[in-house]
Amino acid sequence: MTNNEETNAALDLVWEVDEIAKLIGRNHRQTNHMLAKGQLPAKKVGGRWVAERGKLIAFFMGEAA
Secondary structure: OOHHHHHHHHHOEEEOHHHHHHHHOOOHHHHHHHHHOOOOOEEEEOOEEEEEHHHHHHHHHHHHO
16 A cells, blocks of 8 residues: 555545545535535545545534534
8 A cells, every 4th residue: 555545545535526426425516516616625636626534424414413
């Protein structure tokens, strides 16, 4: 495992709109809109969206509560 893979595993990062969409149960278009509007706890890194799995789950659990 490379350092980058170890870091990703430690943070449990989710890369790309499609992967984030799968996790949150939305389609690509809905997720892209939410990301562009800053409605999700994610950042753009080198032109790619990335989010921490735990933060996304916590965000939606807080919304649902």
